[in-house]
Amino acid sequence: MAFRNRGHTCQIAELGEQAVKLAKDDAYDIIVLDVALPDIDGFEVIRLLKWEGVKVPVLLESGLSGRDLEAEGTVLGVDEFLAKPFNMDQLIARMERVIERFDRNSAARAPEPGGGPRTGSGEPYSASAPTMGGAEQREHERAAMFGAALIIDEGSHIPCVILDVSTGGAALRLTEPGQQCPTLFDLEPLEGPARRCEVRWRRGDTLGVEFM
Numbered sequence: 001m002a003f004r005n006r007g008h009t010c011q012i013a014e015l016g017e018q019a020v021k022l023a024k025d026d027a028y029d030i031i032v033l034d035v036a037l038p039d040i041d042g043f044e045v046i047r048l049l050k051w052e053g054v055k056v057p058v059l060l061e062s063g064l065s066g067r068d069l070e071a072e073g074t075v076l077g078v079d080e081f082l083a084k085p086f087n088m089d090q091l092i093a094r095m096e097r098v099i100e101r102f103d104r105n106s107a108a109r110a111p112e113p114g115g116g117p118r119t120g121s122g123e124p125y126s127a128s129a130p131t132m133g134g135a136e137q138r139e140h141e142r143a144a145m146f147g148a149a150l151i152i153d154e155g156s157h158i159p160c161v162i163l164d165v166s167t168g169g170a171a172l173r174l175t176e177p178g179q180q181c182p183t184l185f186d187l188e189p190l191e192g193p194a195r196r197c198e199v200r201w202r203r204g205d206t207l208g209v210e211f212m
Contacts, residue, residue: 016040035062071200075208077166153185
C-alpha cells in the first residue's frame with residue numbers, strides 16, 4: 001500500500017520460486033527481496049534469477065543476525081542491502097535511489113545513436129552479438145557464470161567450481177569436501193584472468209569471496 005501510494009505499480013510474491021517466475025515473465029524496475037522466505041531463501045532467489053538471465057536491480061532486506069548478509073549479498077551482486085528495523089520512508093527512498101542509479105548506468109552503457117558502444121563508469125561496454133536471440137543469450141551467460149577453477153596460495157592448488165559471479169565477488173564450491181582454504185588467495189579460472197580474493201563467508205564447502 002505504501003508503494004502504491006507513492007505511485008509505484010507492485011506485484012507481490014509470498015514464495016521465492018513465485019518471485020522468480022514473475023521476474024522471468026515480466027519486466028520490473030526493481031525487486032525488493034527478503035532473505036527469510038517460506039520456501040527458499042533470498043540468496044537462492046538471486047542465484048535462480050542469474051541462472052535465468054534476469055537482469056533487474058535487487059534491494060535485499062532482512063532482520064536476521066549471525067551472518068554477514070551484506071557481504072553475501074555483495075558477492076551475489078545485490079545492488080543495495082537494508083537491515084531491519086527501518087521505516088517505509090527509508091525503504092522507498094533507498095528503492096528509488098537504486099532504480100535511478102540502475103537507469104543512469106544503463107543509459108551510460110547504451111550505444112550512441114548511429115555510433116558504436118560507449119563507456120560508462122570507466123569500463124568498456126560490449127554489446128551482445130546481434131545474431132544471438134534471447135534464449136540463446138541467456139544460455140551463453142549461464143555458461144560464462146560457471147566453471148572449474150583453482151585456489152592458489154603459496155604453491156598449493158585447491159580445485160573448486162565457480163557457482164556464481166558478480167562484479168564484486170563470487171560464490172565457490174570446493175571440489176574436495178572438508179578441504180581447508182586460506183582467507184586470502186588467487187582464484188584462477190580455466191578461462192580468463194586470475195583474481196585476488198578474500199573469503200567473506202563459508203557454509204560447508206561453499207565459499208563467498210570478495211574480489212580485491
